[in-house]
Amino acid sequence: MDNWTFGFTMIIVGMGGTLVVLSLFAVLMVLLKKIFPFKEEEAK
Amino acid sequence: MFNAIMSGLSGLGSGFMNMHWSNPVMIVLGCVLLYLGIKKDVEPLLLVPIGFGAILVNIPLAGLMDDEGFLRTIYNMGISNELFPLLIFIGIGAMTDFGPLLENPKIFLLGAAGQFGIFLTIGLALFFGFAKLDAVAIGVIGACDGPTAIYVTAKYAPHLLGAVSVAAYSYMSLVPVIQPPIMRLLTTEKERVISMESSSQPASKTAKIVFPIVITIVGGFIAPKGLPLLGTIMLGNLMRESGAVGRLAKASENEIANVVTLFLGISIGATMSGPLFLKAQTLLILAFGFLAICLDTVCGVLFGKLMNVMSGGKINPLIGAAGISAYPMAARVVQKEGQKYNKFNFLLMHAVGANTGGQVGSVIAAAIMLSVLQGMGLIP
Numbered sequence: 076m077d078n079w080t081f082g083f084t085m086i087i088v089g090m091g092g093t094l095v096v097l098s099l100f101a102v103l104m105v106l107l108k109k110i111f112p113f114k115e116e117e118a119k
Numbered sequence: 120m121f122n123a124i125m126s127g128l129s130g131l132g133s134g135f136m137n138m139h140w141s142n143p144v145m146i147v148l149g150c151v152l153l154y155l156g157i158k159k160d161v162e163p164l165l166l167v168p169i170g171f172g173a174i175l176v177n178i179p180l181a182g183l184m185d186d187e188g189f190l191r192t193i194y195n196m197g198i199s200n201e202l203f204p205l206l207i208f209i210g211i212g213a214m215t216d217f218g219p220l221l222e223n224p225k226i227f228l229l230g231a232a233g234q235f236g237i238f239l240t241i242g243l244a245l246f247f248g249f250a251k252l253d254a255v256a257i258g259v260i261g262a263c264d265g266p267t268a269i270y271v272t273a274k275y276a277p278h279l280l281g282a283v284s285v286a287a288y289s290y291m292s293l294v295p296v297i298q299p300p301i302m303r304l305l306t307t308e309k310e311r312v313i314s315m316e317s318s319s320q321p322a323s324k325t326a327k328i329v330f331p332i333v334i335t336i337v338g339g340f341i342a343p344k345g346l347p348l349l350g351t352i353m354l355g356n357l358m359r360e361s362g363a364v365g366r367l368a369k370a371s372e373n374e375i376a377n378v379v380t381l382f383l384g385i386s387i388g389a390t391m392s393g394p395l396f397l398k399a400q401t402l403l404i405l406a407f408g409f410l411a412i413c414l415d416t417v418c419g420v421l422f423g424k425l426m427n428v429m430s431g432g433k434i435n436p437l438i439g440a441a442g443i444s445a446y447p448m449a450a451r452v453v454q455k456e457g458q459k460y461n462k463f464n465f466l467l468m469h470a471v472g473a474n475t476g477g478q479v480g481s482v483i484a485a486a487i488m489l490s491v492l493q494g495m496g497l498i499p
Binding site: 076078079081082083085086088089092093094096097098099100101102103104105107108110111112113 | 220221224225227228230231232234235237238239241242245246251254255258320321322323325326329330333334337338341342476479480483484487488491495
């Protein structure tokens, strides 16, 4: 594989992949907060 | 008798006789690192052992990095097999509070944008003729995350370890100098004064405990090559949040992290042997590392601007700069810059959220990079 193809692949897959995975994590975090909601007693 | 005495004396000062021109230069560089660490408080925990390691390894004939040398033993014990960066990661996980991130999960996206500089720098390094795996090691300086940079470089480009590590830790400490001009250049005064509301939905203790488990499992299945990085940081965080193993969490963030930091620093310094380190390539690596961190900041702030538009002006784009992984320094820089333009503006918690997102982001970026390399057949 030549350097151009490699570099282009890393940029597209790397940036896109990082963004997609962290978006997925953000969705999982929203779900976690819905499944395990904060209760007022915890604040006390 | 006379001959025996002369032979004996000839052994004294043999270091001077066998000195390469680069050795004194590196000894001076080691002293500069010591000065920065001790007098200027620039990442002293790392720069002091690195600087001293650089001095030790540049004294000829001492054999510290020979097969039986004590620096080689430490290097083999934890750098060549990536153990030290992973132990540090357990400590980082134990020190990190993901609460602000859990309160506002969409800020996680800034942690992704803050890693874009890594990949853009890989492209540039390839353009300048670096080999593929060398370019990856140079790009990972942009993770702004020392252990990740060391982990990737030690494994796939060990000959660049000294330069990459020094660049990573030096630039991390220079974040308060590097970031503000870029933040001011890319934002308008109207954007910089935006106040962000506090989240009305704090995360429960259970959510904080389940978070590291879920992230490890999902992240591990997506990018298995990065699981050592992700798994160790999440293990540390689980120990912190569970509250069940307080002693282990404290040991991870104190005793273990301290001992490992010493070994890590001195063995990185030991890779800075003059003839290997003093090359034009090293200067290029330092330049690319600087560029990587600048590009991370640019991408983070621009993504912050995009989120500002999409949220109807509720997000201050400055917090995008905290999407890099230099924790918690980048968050403090954002808070300071925000207050320069609106003294009633408290961006710190939002910036800390983006900053912890950047920590996970840097690990995920490295994990994806390694998994892509494996998919291409470039690494086993």
